[in-house]
Amino acid sequence: MLKVGITGTTRGLGKALHDHFVNKGCWVIAFNRGSDIVNGAIGCDLFINNTYGMQIDLLNQLYANVGKMIVMGSIVTDFPDVEMPEYTDRKSELEQRVLDLNSPNIVLLKLSSTAYNDSQIVINAIEYWLENPLVNVISFRAIGAPNR
Amino acid sequence: MKMVITGHTWGIGKSLYNSFKSAEWEVVGLSRSNGYDIDKDFERVVEAATGADLFINNAYRDQQQTKLVNALKNKVTKMIVMGSVSRLYPELIHTDYVYDKQALAEACRLISIDPNGIDLLHLDLSFIEGQDPDPNKPTDFISDYNIQYEEIISAIDFWMSNPKIRQMEFRWKLTPFVYNQLKQAFPTFDSSRIQYESKN
Numbered sequence: 001m002l003k004v005g006i007t008g009t010t011r012g013l014g015k016a017l018h019d020h021f022v023n024k025g026c027w028v029i030a031f032n033r034g035s036d037i038v039n040g041a042i043g044c045d046l047f048i049n050n051t052y053g054m055q056i057d058l059l060n061q062l063y064a065n066v067g068k069m070i071v072m073g074s075i076v077t078d079f080p081d082v083e084m085p086e087y088t089d090r091k092s093e094l095e096q097r098v099l100d101l102n103s104p105n106i107v108l109l110k111l112s113s114t115a116y117n118d119s120q121i122v123i124n125a126i127e128y129w130l131e132n133p134l135v136n137v138i139s140f141r142a143i144g145a146p147n148r
Numbered sequence: 149m150k151m152v153i154t155g156h157t158w159g160i161g162k163s164l165y166n167s168f169k170s171a172e173w174e175v176v177g178l179s180r181s182n183g184y185d186i187d188k189d190f191e192r193v194v195e196a197a198t199g200a201d202l203f204i205n206n207a208y209r210d211q212q213q214t215k216l217v218n219a220l221k222n223k224v225t226k227m228i229v230m231g232s233v234s235r236l237y238p239e240l241i242h243t244d245y246v247y248d249k250q251a252l253a254e255a256c257r258l259i260s261i262d263p264n265g266i267d268l269l270h271l272d273l274s275f276i277e278g279q280d281p282d283p284n285k286p287t288d289f290i291s292d293y294n295i296q297y298e299e300i301i302s303a304i305d306f307w308m309s310n311p312k313i314r315q316m317e318f319r320w321k322l323t324p325f326v327y328n329q330l331k332q333a334f335p336t337f338d339s340s341r342i343q344y345e346s347k348n
Contacts, residue, residue, distance in 0.1 A: 078257055099236065102327060110317075121310055128306050132299050134274070137319035141260040 002026040005044040005066070007037060007058070008051035013072070013111075016119030017048055017126075041066060048072070052087075055094050063103055068133070070126060071098055073110045075141055098136070110139035150174040152200040152224075154193065154216070155207030157181050159278050160230070163297040164204060164304075176200075179207070186212040190219075198223040205229045211248050217255040226267035228304060229256055233272040233320055240330045260315040267314045269307045271300065274320040289333060292325040 004021045008014035009030040021028045029044065031037045037054070038061050041047050045067040049058050055071065063069055074091040076084060098108045107129045115121055125138050151168045155161035156177030169175045176196065178184035184193050187209050193216065197203045203224040205216050217229060234241050235249040253272070259265035276295045281288035303318045322330070 079261060102322060102324060104321065104323065118312065121313060124306065124310060128302070132302060134293065134295060134299065134320055135303070135318050136321035137272075137317070139317035139319070140313055141257075141315035141317060142265070142313075 002045045003029070003043065004046045004048065005029045005031060005037075005041040006048040006050060007031045007035075007054075013116050013119050013122060014048075014050045017050070017123065020119075020123050038062065046070070052090075056090070056097060059094065059097055059101075059106075063101060063106060066105075068105045068130075069103075069107075070129070071106060071108045073098070073108045073137075075110045075112050075139055077110070078139070078141065095137075102136075104133065107133075107135060108137045110137065110141075112140050112142065115140040149201045150176065150199070151202040151204065152176045152178065152197040153204040153206055154178045154184070154186055160273075160276055160297055160300055161204075161206045164206070164301065167301055173202075185209075186216065190215065194219045194223070200224045201226070203227045208245070208248070210244070211251060214248070214252045214255045217252065217259070221259055221266055224266065226269075228269045228271065228307075231256070231270055231272045233274045233322060235272065236319075237322070237327075237330065240327075241334050243334075256315075256317070265315065269304065269315075270317040271303060272317065272319040273300070274322055275326065276300075289329045291329075292323055295320055 004026045006014055006018050006028065009018040010032055018028055018030055029040060031040060037058060041062055042065045047062055047066040047069045049055050049069055049071045059069070059071060071094065073095050076088045077092045077095050080088060095108060098106055109122065109125060111122065121140065129135055129138065151173045153161055153165055153175070156165040157179045165175055165177050178193055178196055183189060184196065186193050186207050190212065197220055203220055205213055205227055213229070217227070220227065229252065231252050232249040234246050235253055238246050238250070253270065256268055256270040259268050274295055275291035275293065277297060281290055307313060307316050
């Protein structure tokens with residue numbers, strides 16, 4: 001049984017991912033405020049590094065201790081003029097760290113705010129990556145009314 | 149539905165051409181072999197692609213891919229652009245190819261911040277199957293993995309089957325083996341830009 005750890009599962013995307021993997025029959029460990037994430041996540045087959053604020057620490061401490069890791073980044077790093085300097089800096093640092101690690105087991109999903117609210121698209125991307133693990137960045141630059 | 153692709157006679161271009169054809173699209177291939185050189189025949193290429201439901205900007209030559217993005221960004225419904233992950237490693241690879249692919253990525257980024265920008269999929273590819281190294285080229289080496297055509301096609305399928313995602317980017321990774329080979333092939337102390345040989 002696939003052992004999946006996810007941070008920030010009480011709402012939003014984290015909750016949707018939690019429900020998705022539970023429905024798939026995975027053993028899902030939910031990490032929320034107060035959880036001992038590092039020790040609890042060691043040995044997970046898949047770790048979803050979702051919660052903003054501790055992502056770089058968790059990346060550094062866990063990348064060698066979990067099977068695969070999905071890191072939730074942001075497209076804000078492509079648009080540095082956006083007026084969220086601290087958030088942008090931290091997401092840029094996270095993205096650079098993923099690039100530097102160049103690990104075959106890590107993917108960075110660069111999400112827009114719309115993507116955060118459309119969990120099915122993110123789930124589809126995760127399923128794609130699990131089948132095609134040589135992709136290391138999937139970026140959702142614009143989501144909206146289709147022209148197609 | 150009409151799809152137009154550049155560089156359709158070999159490699160991933162040929163594979164995509166055949167894949168769309170079997171999916172019953174009206175497919176138009178533009179290559180040097182049929183009189184559509186993206187450099188010498190640029191205006192003809194633009195004319196042939198205008199009005200396409202999908203344009204696959206595949207063939208590389210200097211900055212012509214970027215020029216095609218800009219020339220066609222209001223003339224096709226959606227576009228797939230074949231980039232290269234090498235653009236992220238300019239410290240390792242001092243070639244015009246890398247700078248051309250950086251310019252291409254920037255043109256794609258600008259479309260994504262344009263509220264009227266077309267639907268666009270940008271693929272930063274790494275080593276691809278079918279690219280045999282040239283033994284006479286010191287900067288060529290055998291990769292420890294090669295992206296299979298099916299992987300690229302499935303990325304395109306993913307985007308096409310999720311039409312809410314208007315602009316998207318997939319980036320393939322360099323393995324540590326490839327990274328180290330590049331480091332040896334392009335010593336960082338050499339600040340001179342190596343001429344990309346396919347240009348000559």
